[in-house]
Amino acid sequence: MKINSKLLISLVAATCTASAIAAESVTSTATVVVQNAFVLTENQALNFGTIRAKADTSGSTTASLIIPADGSAHSVTRTGNSISQSNIIEITAGAPATYSVSSAAPLTNLTITLPTTAIALTNNNSVASFTMGSFGAYITSGANSGSAYSASNLQTDANGAVNFSVGATLTTDGSTPAADYTDGTFTGTYTITVSY
Template sequence: MALSAWLLALSPVRAATEIEELSVFDFGTIAITGNGSVSVLEFPRSGRNLNAIGDIVVVAVGQPGRYRLTGFPPNTNIDVDIDDITLSAGGTGIPELLSVGNYDTGSVRTNELGEVEFQLGASFTTSGNGGSYEDAPYSGNAQLRFHYWEPSLSDYVTVSENVTFAGEVRSSFELTEADRLNFGVLYAVGTPDDQASLRLFPDGRRDVTNAGNARIVSLTQPTPGVVAVSGAAPFRQLDITVSATDVLLRHTQAPAGPHFILNAMATLPDQSGRTDEFGALEIRVGGTLSTQITAAEVVYPAGTYEGTYTITVSY
């Protein structure tokens, strides 16, 4: 009896293609200090050496998008295609919008298992139309399309995946009065012809000047005001301005009585200061306190005298 055998050759079966979003593209936290012209944040796929052009300040660095492809043909180049998109506050589509484009994936090629991981870079652009950006989380979605040669079909194939872009706009930061500007306990006399003054330097030094019968006697050590900045961009120069107009300090119980005049205010650092690695800065405030020109010579009544000054800190 004759015997025969058949050998059936089976082709290996490849798993279905999968696209996994390992990390959402997060541009981090930025301050937008103006929108009169277009500003750009260039975010490389490496996630390092971001470049802010125009009125964008990087407060906190985010991370590039990272993706993993599996089930693709081995040792195959993958072309990645992405449409330009816009991001909006809360993802609701309400202006002002951040435009996303100029994507960078580098070379994407699968290994012998048909797998590859890659990172995505992009540029984020303001509208430049003068509108204001809200302090809010911003988000949006884009479709990544992957084009590659499929040997089993002898043709090119395209697969796609929707991915997320996110980040935060925070153009404001926190100012806290850590210590009040306090001229201490004084004895003061006002006169019709002269003024006495106490100059308190931001570093704590004091200088008293008396004229005629006008008097200020400093009975306790005055202390500069301390304003703490927090939540700003790290290693960033901030502009500092303080009240240029006279501030009147009136008796809290008898405001109609004689008052003090605060002017020539100064800060340390002066006019501008640089934040530390945490985005914090301490500002000390001083000024010159003078007696009032009064209708007759008068001793200032005992009690508390208060007034309010304004300090502005900005990028």
């Protein structure tokens, strides 16, 4: 019996030693990819359409054409009492600009920064110019689709995408230009920024 007990103890000790010797280690590498960039695309430029326009060449009254961001009916307002001073009449209706965001983080709120100062629209052959301002945005897809944009309510969908539109107000020259508008295309550039 004593011999068997000694043998058993020796076998157990040898097994424990063999298990300890058989342990292995491996060094692993962890990675993470940072993608803060996303894609912002202008699908359709802001278009005030084709208009009949009159500038006030003897005063400072103005007429304004409002293109709402939500695509609703356009309207014209005036600071003067007479359309003979300044006027805008739509011939062909314009449309708001449309934008899309893709490859952003899913279900994440984004911020739109719109111009806050008046942007000039000019034509080299015309003394009179226009300004555009009072920019607004409207969400057209995602969780808040159908809502006017307000601080950080532009939320991407599960694929990291969202669409929105931008409208603004076009105003005739209020600086008493020396001559009225000439026919032609008036252009001006502006910047829209979307950020996390």
